[in-house]
Amino acid sequence: MSLSPLRKQAKAKIIRVGILGCGAIGSRIAKSIKTQCDDQAVVTALFDINPAKAQHLQKNIPYKNSVKTSYPKLLESCDLVVEAVNAADTYQLVRSALLAKKDVLVMSVGKFIEGESIFKLAQKQGVRLLIPSGAIAGIDAIKAASLQRIDRIILTTRKPIYGFVDNAYIKEKRVNLSKIKKETILFDGNVREAVKCFPQNINVAATIALASDAKDKLRIRIVTSPEFKVNSHEIEVAGEFGRLVTKTENVVCPDNPKTSYLAVLSAVRTLKEYFQGVKIGT
Ligand SMILES: NC(=O)c1ccc[n+]([C@@H]2O[C@H](COP(=O)([O-])OP(=O)(O)OC[C@H]3O[C@@H](n4cnc5c(N)ncnc54)[C@H](O)[C@@H]3O)[C@@H](O)[C@H]2O)c1
Incomplete structure (x- = not known):
């Protein structure tokens, strides 16, 4: 079917x-x-520092010669x-993409x-x-609410014990995970420390910090228990807008x-809206 000029x-x-x-x-x-x-x-390029990973993915997608x-x-x-x-140098990798005038999903x-400096670079480019x-859940409301005064934000992340097995901070603190028999707070502190101590677990804390522009009001609690079977994230925010509480109970990625x-x-939904030029929510 041929398309009309319009x-x-x-x-x-x-x-x-x-x-x-x-x-x-x-x-x-x-x-x-x-x-x-x-x-x-379409996917036109795949790169991984471990070439076998890129080659394996290539076999599972319908786009040819992407590696x-x-x-x-x-x-x-x-x-x-x-x-x-x-990667240790993720910041630099993203910076290079922006300098090459590429949009980036992080x-x-x-x-x-x-x-702040990477956001400024994106804007400049x-x-x-x-x-x-x-x-x-709730990033849309947090973004809107943060245009006015925010009094507090508390993120409570609950994860099963096995989610912390390789964590360097837990090892350094000599927490014996196998001895935990009841609900236990592993961390209670600010977002900068949380991101350092739980780099693989706490991207959500960083997302809230960036969305709220209120890093200093953000308190992070990381909790585990033998009773926990899924990862959950509970957020409480109070401010001039009122108060919100959200909670997700997440199944793990297969x-x-x-x-x-x-x-x-x-991430897939964000890309879909980006491709379509439509943004739903705030
Ligand atoms: N924003 C979120 O909600 C969220 C949720 C989960 C994970 N994450 C983050 O997403 C990232 C990827 O997670 P994943 O579960 O896919 O991890 P993964 O370990 O399964 O995959 C990471 C891949 O990156 C490759 N890699 C490492 N350094 C590289 C480099 N310099 N150049 C190219 N490839 C390199 C590794 O070989 C590996 O194949 C992690 O940083 C993780 O913390 C974010």
Whole structure:
């Protein structure tokens, strides 16, 4: 069927997506581009510091010859970068993408807790930095509420004991996880400390901090118990707008028991709205 000249003009550009980090989240997002965003986007580039991960993902998506041998080659081959790495230099990787005038979806939000300079760079370069809400509810309301006075924000993250097994802070504090028999607070403090002590667990805290612009009012509690079977995040905010309480009880991502499934779904939804040029909520 041929399109009328007007329809042809209105036909949206197909966005070329580059996946940086082909682990659990990068792989899920790459597969979802086909199932959820087929008319709007294609995966044109995959890069992982472990080439076997990129090659494995290549076999599971319908886009041919996407594996790139370096990050600069990925940047040459896409319009939008999906950052899904667990790297020490994530900040620099995202910075390079912005300098190359690529839009970026950021998953490792904890690395951007002091994000002002990277936000300024995105603005200067005329590109977009997308941060999905992740495994929590209420980011839309927190963004709106933070235009006026915020009195307090408390995030209580509850996770099963196995979610902390490899955590360096827990080891350093000599917490014997196998001896925990009842609900136990592992951490109670500010967001900067929380992100340092629980880098793999607490991207949600960083997302709230960025959305609220009220880092200093944000208190993070991390709790475990043998009774906990799922990861849950409860948020309480009070301020000039009133008070809100939200709670998510998350099932884990089928590919990675350390990641909540909702975090991946929220990234895919963010991309879908970006491709469609529609933004629902605040
Ligand atoms: N925002 C959220 O709600 C949320 C939720 C869960 C996880 N995360 C974050 O998303 C990121 C990815 O999580 P995941 O579960 O997919 O992790 P993963 O370990 O399954 O995958 C990460 C991949 O990145 C690759 N990698 C590491 N350094 C790299 C580099 N310099 N260049 C290219 N590839 C590199 C690894 O080889 C691996 O394949 C982590 O930082 C995690 O903390 C965010």
